[in-house]
Amino acid sequence: xxxxxxxxxxxxxxxxxxxxxxxxxxxxxxPERPVELVVSAGPGGGSDIFxxxxxxxxxxxxLVKTPLLVVNKPGGSGSEAFAYAKDNPDSAYKIYFGTQDxxxxxxxxxxxxxxxxxxxxxxxxxxxxxxxxxxxTSGINTAKxxxxxxxxxxxKVRAAGAKAKDADETVVTLIERATGTDIxxxxxxxxxxxxIQVAGGHIEANTNNPSESLEQWKAGNQKPLCVFTSxxxxxxxxxxxxxxxxxxxxxxxxxxxxxxxxxxxTVWMGKDAPAEATAYFTDLMKKVMETPEFKEYAARNVQIxxxxxxxxxxxxxxxxxxxxxxxxKANGWLLPSQ
Amino acid sequence: MGNFGQxxxxxxxxxxxxxxxxxxxxxxxxxxxxxxxxxGAPNGVSLLLPLTFTMDPISAIILLTSMYxxxxxxxSTTSILFNIPGEPSSVATTFDGHPMAKQGEAVRALTLxxxxxxxxxxxxxxxxxxxSSWVANFALRFGSPEYFAVYFMAFASFIGMAGSSPFKTxxxxxxxxxxxxxxxxxxxxxxxxxxxxxxxxxxxSFLIVVIGLFGIGELLLTIDEGYKFEGVKAxxxxxxxxxxxxxxxxxxxxxxxxxxxxxxxxxxxxxPTAASFMSYALGRRFSRxxxxxxxxxPEGIVAPETADHSAGSCALLPMLALGVPGSATAAVMMGGxxxxxxxxxxxxxxxxxxxxxxxxxxxxxxxxxxxxxVLATVPLFAFILRAPFTVVGPLIAIICVIGAYTVAxxxxxxxxxxxxxxxxxxxxxxxxxxxxxxxxVVLGDKAEDAFRQSMLSSxxxxxxxxxxxxxxxxxxxxxxxxxxxxxxxxxxALLGKGNAAEARDGRPA
Numbered sequence: 001x002x003x004x005x006x007x008x009x010x011x012x013x014x015x016x017x018x019x020x021x022x023x024x025x026x027x028x029x030x031p032e033r034p035v036e037l038v039v040s041a042g043p044g045g046g047s048d049i050f051x052x053x054x055x056x057x058x059x060x061x062x063l064v065k066t067p068l069l070v071v072n073k074p075g076g077s078g079s080e081a082f083a084y085a086k087d088n089p090d091s092a093y094k095i096y097f098g099t100q101d102x103x104x105x106x107x108x109x110x111x112x113x114x115x116x117x118x119x120x121x122x123x124x125x126x127x128x129x130x131x132x133x134x135x136x137t138s139g140i141n142t143a144k145x146x147x148x149x150x151x152x153x154x155x156k157v158r159a160a161g162a163k164a165k166d167a168d169e170t171v172v173t174l175i176e177r178a179t180g181t182d183i184x185x186x187x188x189x190x191x192x193x194x195x196i197q198v199a200g201g202h203i204e205a206n207t208n209n210p211s212e213s214l215e216q217w218k219a220g221n222q223k224p225l226c227v228f229t230s231x232x233x234x235x236x237x238x239x240x241x242x243x244x245x246x247x248x249x250x251x252x253x254x255x256x257x258x259x260x261x262x263x264x265x266t267v268w269m270g271k272d273a274p275a276e277a278t279a280y281f282t283d284l285m286k287k288v289m290e291t292p293e294f295k296e297y298a299a300r301n302v303q304i305x306x307x308x309x310x311x312x313x314x315x316x317x318x319x320x321x322x323x324x325x326x327x328x329k330a331n332g333w334l335l336p337s338q
Numbered sequence: 339m340g341n342f343g344q345x346x347x348x349x350x351x352x353x354x355x356x357x358x359x360x361x362x363x364x365x366x367x368x369x370x371x372x373x374x375x376x377x378g379a380p381n382g383v384s385l386l387l388p389l390t391f392t393m394d395p396i397s398a399i400i401l402l403t404s405m406y407x408x409x410x411x412x413x414s415t416t417s418i419l420f421n422i423p424g425e426p427s428s429v430a431t432t433f434d435g436h437p438m439a440k441q442g443e444a445v446r447a448l449t450l451x452x453x454x455x456x457x458x459x460x461x462x463x464x465x466x467x468x469x470s471s472w473v474a475n476f477a478l479r480f481g482s483p484e485y486f487a488v489y490f491m492a493f494a495s496f497i498g499m500a501g502s503s504p505f506k507t508x509x510x511x512x513x514x515x516x517x518x519x520x521x522x523x524x525x526x527x528x529x530x531x532x533x534x535x536x537x538x539x540x541x542x543s544f545l546i547v548v549i550g551l552f553g554i555g556e557l558l559l560t561i562d563e564g565y566k567f568e569g570v571k572a573x574x575x576x577x578x579x580x581x582x583x584x585x586x587x588x589x590x591x592x593x594x595x596x597x598x599x600x601x602x603x604x605x606x607x608x609x610p611t612a613a614s615f616m617s618y619a620l621g622r623r624f625s626r627x628x629x630x631x632x633x634x635x636p637e638g639i640v641a642p643e644t645a646d647h648s649a650g651s652c653a654l655l656p657m658l659a660l661g662v663p664g665s666a667t668a669a670v671m672m673g674g675x676x677x678x679x680x681x682x683x684x685x686x687x688x689x690x691x692x693x694x695x696x697x698x699x700x701x702x703x704x705x706x707x708x709x710x711x712v713l714a715t716v717p718l719f720a721f722i723l724r725a726p727f728t729v730v731g732p733l734i735a736i737i738c739v740i741g742a743y744t745v746a747x748x749x750x751x752x753x754x755x756x757x758x759x760x761x762x763x764x765x766x767x768x769x770x771x772x773x774x775x776x777x778x779v780v781l782g783d784k785a786e787d788a789f790r791q792s793m794l795s796s797x798x799x800x801x802x803x804x805x806x807x808x809x810x811x812x813x814x815x816x817x818x819x820x821x822x823x824x825x826x827x828x829x830x831a832l833l834g835k836g837n838a839a840e841a842r843d844g845r846p847a
Contacts, residue, residue, distance in 0.1 A: 043384050044669025049676050056391040056677055070384070075746065076529075076539035077522060083536065109529075112536050158795055164527030186482075186794045187524055189787070192661045202481030203795065211676075215661060215683020221478070296679060 029276035033093055034067040038085070040078030040098040045190075046127070046209070048072060050265050050297075051097040054285070057293040063284060077101065077163075079111035082268075086117040089270040092277035095121070096268040100167070103321050108165055108333050118268045120317055121278060122285045124294075125303040126262040127209045129171050129228040130248065134221055137201030143225040143254035146205055150181040158184045160194035160206040165333050167263050168194070171207045171228060173331050178257040198222060209263070210245065210302035226254035228261040235302055245302050262304065264320075282309050345467055348695030352703055357400055361700065364404025365708045369715065371405065372412015372424050378545065379409035379425060380666035381744070387674050395678040396693055400700045402671050403654075407459070407708045409667075410650065414451045414643060415712075415719055419444060420734050422553040422741070426544050426780050427610035427646040430618040432552055433773065434631060434638025441634050444720040445575070449582040449713065450639045454593060456709035457586075458644035461597040462604060462651025463701045470698075473605055473652075474659030474684055482791035483802045485607050487812035489785035492603075492612040494820040495619045496777055506770045514778025517542055518786070525790045537750035545745045547779050550755040551772055553738040555762020557731060562763070579716055589640045592621055600645035604652025609664050610645075611780050615773065617645030623822065651701060658682050658694060 037055055041047035048070075055068045073081035078101045085096050096102070096118070103115050133140035140146045150157040159175075161168025164187040172185045186203060188194040191212040197203045199213075199221035206213075207228075216222040218240050227233060227248045235245040251258050267285055269278055288294050289307055298305050308316055328334045351357070371382030383402050390398035413424025418435035431451060438447040466473060480488075497507060520531045521541025532538040586593075596617040603613035621641030622631040631638045653664045661682040663669040675682055680690060687694050722730070742755035765772050796802035804810045818825075 042669070043380060043666065044663055044673040049673050052387065052673060052677055055388060059388065060391055068388075070388075072384075074540060076536055080536070080540070108527075110534070156797065164523075164525060166527070169527075184794060184797075186791050187527070188791070189524055190662070196478065196660050196662060197481060200478040200481060211681065212661075215681050215685050219684035221684070297677075300676075300679070300681070 029274075029280045031064065031066045031093060031277075031280075034069055035064070036069050036071050036094045038071045038073055038081045038094055038096045040073065040081035040096065040101055042072055042074035045074070047078075047097055047099060047265070053294060053297040054097070054288050057288050057291040058284070060293060061291050063287055063291075076111060077105060077109065077166075079105050079109065079113065082118060083112040085268065085270045086113040089117065090272040090274070091270055092274050094270065095281055098266050098268065099127075099263050100266070100320065100324070102266055102268055103317060104324050106335075107321075107324060107328055108335060110335065115321070117271050119271050119273055119278060120313060121267040121269055121282045122307060122309040123264040123266050123313060123316070124285060124289060124307060125298050125301075125305050126264045127301065127303055128233065129167070129207050129261050129263070130210055130213070131171075131175075131205060131207055131225040131228075131251065131256075132195070132198055132213050132217075132222045133205045133225055134198050134201055135223050136220070138204045140204060140225070141223070143249070143251060143256055146225060147179050147181060147255065149204070150179070150183050154182040155184055157181075158186055158203045158205070160186050160188055160197050160203045161208070162189070162191040162194055163187055165331075167261075168207045170327060170331075171258070171261055174258045174261065174327065175251075175256055177330070179255075195222065211300060214239070214302075224248045226251040226256060228258055229304070230260045233302060235299070264308075265303075285309075341467055341470060344691055344695045345699060347692070348697075348699030349702075351396060351692060351696035352400065352699035357397060357700065358703065358707075360397055360401045361404045361704045361707050362711070364401045365408035365411075365704065365711050368405035368408020368410075368708075369412045369415075369712065370408075372409035373415055373719075378745075379406055379413070380670055382409055383667050383670045383674075387670065387677075390674060391677065395675070395680055396696045398674065398678055399671070399693070399697050400704070402674060403697065403700065404704045404708070406667055406671070407704050408711075410647065411452060411455060411708055411712045414455065415448065415715075416737075418447045418451060418639075419719060419723060420553065420730075420737065421556040422734070422737065423548050425610075426548075427614050427650065428642075429548060429552075429611070429776050429780075430614040430642035430646070430773070431639060433618065433642075434633070434635050436556075437632070438634035438636075438639065439723060443578075443634070444723045445578040445716055446582045446636075447634075447639060448716045448719060449579050450586075450636055451643045452709055452712045452716070453583060453586055454589075454596075454640040454643040455647040456705055457593055458597055458600055458647035458649075459651045459705040460702065461644075462601060462648035463698060463705070465601045465605075465648075466652055466655040467698060469605075470655060470687065470694075473655045474687070476605065477607075477656040477660055479808060480607055482788045482795060483805070483809045484812065486785060486788035486792055487803065487809050487816065488603070488606045488608040489612065489781050489788060490816040491812055491819065492608060492616050492781060493777065493785070494816040495616045496774055497820055507774050510765070510770050510772070510774040511778045514775040515782045515786075517547065517775075517779050518782025524783075524787045525794070535750075537748055540746075541783070542754065542779075543745045543751070544780055546742055546751050546755050547758050548776065549738050549742050550758020551762035551765070551776065553734060553741075554755060554759025555766065555772075557734055557738070558759060558763040559766055560727065560731070562767075576717065579713060585636070589637055592625065592637045592640050593644050595620065595624070596641045596644035597648045600648030601652045603645070604649035605656060607656075607664070608649070609653060610647075610649040612777075613649035614642035614646040615777050618642045618773075647705075651705075654697075654701070658686055658697075659684050 037051050039048050039051045051070055055070055058064050073084055081096055082102055088094055102118055105111050106115055135141045159172050169185050172183055176183055191208050194206045195208055195213045195216055198206045199216040213222050228251050232250055233245040238244045286307055413428045414431050417423045417428045417431040418439050421432050421436040423429040423432055435447045520538055523530050529539050599617045600613045618641050621637055622628045625637050627635055657663055657668050663672045672682055739752055742751045745751055792802050803813050
């Protein structure tokens with residue numbers, strides 16, 4: 001009897017082991033060499049800081065044993081990084097960090113890679129966009145003031161942002177279309193440069209990630225008019241003039257019918273990267289999100305924290321690409337061949 | 339005198355044994371990075387960044403800035419010894435530094451460069467200590483038209499002072515603009531002059547241009563001249579260092595003028611590169627020995643070095659107060675700031691005075707330590723020049739090729755550097771000036787962006803450049819600098835023949 005039971009037990013154990021084996025192998029894969037964290041931006045940029053925070057969180061908390069090297073590949077608006085993924089399709093030691101640029105670049109620009117050269121791992125956080133003004137110099141206190149001004153003088157009211165045909169200009173074109181206005185968009189090299197122009201009273205408004213204008217808000221040189229999200233931000237810490245992030249109206253509330261415009265911070269690998277490596281790194285990114293360093297980063301940048309991976313994430317990406325296709329088609333920014 | 343009290347608190351933070359050790363370590367690392375082929379300050383600082391994650395922000399920023407000072411000094415070293423500028427801002431140092439080194443006076447050239455750089459940096463820190471609260475607000479007054487006016491002044495001072503024929507200067511500037519145009523255009527978001535090459539889509543790195551023009555170009559020229567480069571004559575006397583130090587007070591006019599230009603260009607968005615070029619150009623114009631500039635003239639080293647470092651120090655303040663980095667290295671350091679949990683911006687001064695004033699105090703100490711350390715390395719570096727050309731020549735070639743490759747790990751860049759080497763050789767042979775070309779490469783796209791942003795802003799009206807007193811004054815000074823040689827000649831003609839001849843002599847061929 002006892003023997004029989006132990007037989008059955010052994011069989012059951014063998015069965016579970018057999019079933020669990022692939023899972024165990026997946027969990028056991030560990031990098032044995034230094035891992036390259038490839039950034040689609042130059043040192044100091046938003047994606048660079050994101051990557052270095054991940055690097056710091058992993059190293060400080062001992063989540064990986066091998067060294068992590070941050071490699072900047074900013075060439076061709078970041079397409080250099082993703083072309084590098086195309087050249088190393090099966091590497092288990094190269095992870096790519098970017099934004100929506102990974103799937104938006106091939107729509108507008110001739111690049112040396114296709115979206116299909118990348119394997120999506122995860123999106124970790126999303127940057128939100130806010131419309132700012134300097135009320136002291138422009139007299140613009142609300143989103144309505146801004147739109148009224150733009151309607152009164154078509155093509156004369158200016159909005160600053162980072163780069164041309166990128167996220168900021170996209171937001172401005174969305175505002176124009178939603179309100180029937182004509183705004184003069186002026187591109188600067190970075191979001192902080194654009195913020196300074198508004199803070200100094202040279203330009204009426206700008207669109208920006210919260211952290212890029214935070215300090216100017218505290219100093220009273222900038223004021224947030226509305227945020228491009230479907231719901232108000234959660235952070236209730238008072239920043240300036242008794243106002244917190246949560247007190248900023250959504251743009252829909254404020255009368256600009258642009259619902260949700262986010263910039264996801266995305267992580268990728270080459271299209272033929274080994275499954276156990278992608279599983280390992282996806283899991284690792286999830287662990288990063290629990291570290292104090294990363295939580296502090298997300299809080300400081302007033303980001304929307306939402307870990308996305310797997311099939312649901314792929315569906316999200318497809319939806320994103322379709323959205324961008326539509327917006328860029330309307331703006332006339334798509335590559336002629338598409 | 340509130341600033342003074344805060345500075346004293348800063349010194350209490352910066353001058354602990356631990357921080358002084360960090361400064362020494364940072365400066366030494368920076369020197370190595372600055373001298374080593376192609377590594378350069380931005381790469382060095384980003385390599386070091388992960389180490390700082392576990393440090394407290396003050397120690398971390400002291401380490402990174404000390405490394406930056408060290409790298410700047412290292413960059414001047416290669417400018418003088420090998421004619422390869424390590425940083426954009428040390429290009430102007432090659433004009434007189436390298437000829438002086440070739441004449442066997444490398445020790446003197448290095449000492450002059452390091453000492454004036456140290457003085458410049460200290461003046462810069464002094465200015466930001468006194469004016470810290472005012473500078474941040476002043477910088478906010480700079481919109482695109484003001485940016486353009488600052489760049490215009492730099493270009494105007496250079497065109498106005500140019501040595502060779504105005505036509506050749508113009509050609510040189512135009513070619514420089516063409517090179518600056520390559521790559522992604524900020525305003526339209528389109529690639530320009532990339533010929534469908536992915537490697538060109540991010541523009542041509544300034545480092546590739548100078549490695550080619552100066553390093554390889556000089557090498558070709560030396561070979562062409564028949565191996566005249568004999569470093570053996572280089573005198574290697576320690577006493578030369580002290581004699582040169584004693585010589586410094588003689589250049590006080592140049593130092594004061596250069597430091598003023600440097601501080602102005604550092605506080606305004608001109609930056610160290612524009613400052614060093616402008617200071618060199620104005621030095622040539624106003625120095626009594628101006629006609630000897632370019633042939634190994636001490637003032638030709640003192641002027642750009644003082645301005646470069648005073649601008650570099652002054653530029654740190656708007657960077658902290660506005661959160662806009664002025665250089666690649668500064669961008670990496672700012673990234674570090676955010677990872678350590680600090681937000682650069684106007685409020686940093688009130689929320690973290692210990693950090694800001696600790697940093698400012700460390701700039702006094704760090705620069706002093708850097709000057710002493712680099713002066714101690716002078717004999718070592720000068721020794722390199724004693725090797726015969728058959729040894730140094732190939733060494734320079736290797737430095738150039740590795741340097742070109744490390745900028746972005748592109749094989750393509752090596753070919754590009756070789757092409758620029760031939761361009762540099764041709765320029766020298768045909769007697770076209772290189773300096774305006776380099777200035778146009780460095781500032782061309784910034785000036786263009788500022789101009790087009792102004793035009794977008796004003797709806798195409800040029801009046802925007804004369805609307806406010808600030809921008810109008812700067813534009814007026816720019817035009818004055820541009821026309822100075824003609825005004826000078828006019829006066830010369832009016833005052834009689836003798837003076838006219840002198841005015842002509844003042845413009846070396």
